[in-house]
Amino acid sequence: xxxxxxxxxxxxxxxxxxxxxxxxxxxxxxxxxxxxxxxxxxxxxxxxxxxxxxxxxxxxxxxxxxxxxxxxxxxxxxxxxxxxxxxxxxxxxxxxxxxxxxxxxxxxxxxxxxxxxxxxxxxxxxxxxxxxxxxxxxxxxxxxxxxxxxxxxxxxxxxxxxxxxxxxxxxxxxxxxxxxxxxxxxxxxxxxxxxxxxxxxxxxxxxxxxxxxxxxxxxxxxxxxxxxxxxxxxxxxxxxxxxxxxxxxxxxxxxxxxxx
Numbered sequence: 001x002x003x004x005x006x007x008x009x010x011x012x013x014x015x016x017x018x019x020x021x022x023x024x025x026x027x028x029x030x031x032x033x034x035x036x037x038x039x040x041x042x043x044x045x046x047x048x049x050x051x052x053x054x055x056x057x058x059x060x061x062x063x064x065x066x067x068x069x070x071x072x073x074x075x076x077x078x079x080x081x082x083x084x085x086x087x088x089x090x091x092x093x094x095x096x097x098x099x100x101x102x103x104x105x106x107x108x109x110x111x112x113x114x115x116x117x118x119x120x121x122x123x124x125x126x127x128x129x130x131x132x133x134x135x136x137x138x139x140x141x142x143x144x145x146x147x148x149x150x151x152x153x154x155x156x157x158x159x160x161x162x163x164x165x166x167x168x169x170x171x172x173x174x175x176x177x178x179x180x181x182x183x184x185x186x187x188x189x190x191x192x193x194x195x196x197x198x199x200x201x202x203x204x205x206x207x208x209x210x211x212x213x214x215x216x217x218x219x220x221x222x223x224x225x226x227x228x229x230x231x232x233x234x235x236x237x238x239x240x241x242x243x244x245x246x247x248x249x250x251x252x253x254x255x256x257x258x259x260x
Contacts, residue, residue, distance in 0.1 A: 005032025006255045013192040015040040015199040024247045040202040042173040051165035059089045063137040068098040073105040075167035120245045126154040135159030142167035177206040184214040191219040197230035
């Protein structure tokens with residue numbers, strides 16, 4: 001007897017960069033879905049590595065390292081190797097990972113994160129560090145170029161010195177607009193999955209107010225509250241947001257959504 005998979009016959013558009021989306025696409029396909037990856041963001045190096053490389057030389061002066069994405073982790077450790085810095089210095093620094101995926105990426109570089117907030121957002125990082133105490137601490141925060149200023153402003157306001165060099169940029173990929181337009185216009189995409197505010201910001205930048213018409217009956221699924229807030233601020237509904245803000249939890253929520 002053949003068992004019908006819970007997402008059989010469903011088609012999803014995944015907007016993460018392809019390398020980062022591979023695991024999620026595979027999980028969707030294991031549940032019977034058809035997953036099409038057309039990125040709305042592309043990760044690129046900063047315009048200059050100099051600010052990040054400069055602080056790498058004085059890692060021992062920092063008390064806390066904050067890493068808020070896999071992209072930030074990859075950039076940080078790439079430059080750590082490129083500038084021939086000693087990994088052992090990090091064992092004397094409080095290493096903060098914004099969530100489990102970021103923590104896993106850190107551990108793949110043989111460093112164990114000391115703090116993983118239950119709230120996998122900038123707000124969670126700030127709340128945990130304020131409980132820890134940051135007055136007089138020197139904090140390194142390698143960030144995305146368009147990152148919110150919440151972490152910097154909040155921790156500086158609590159008396160910390162925050163050094164926040166740009167570690168990577170998110171830009172619009174070439175060729176994605178036409179592909180996504182064709183997919184949405186055809187009307188056979190059940191939902192678009194967004195894993196960050198940037199993925200939706202860039203989608204809206206591609207189409208502007210035409211996105212409302214292109215969306216049609218296609219639903220928007222969000223990985224978490226920050227992304228959902230971004231989507232709603234543009235005037236769109238969020239059909240699904242998991243209780244935990246990971247791609248695994250999003251997948252489980254999608255299975256439950258279509259099963260029910």
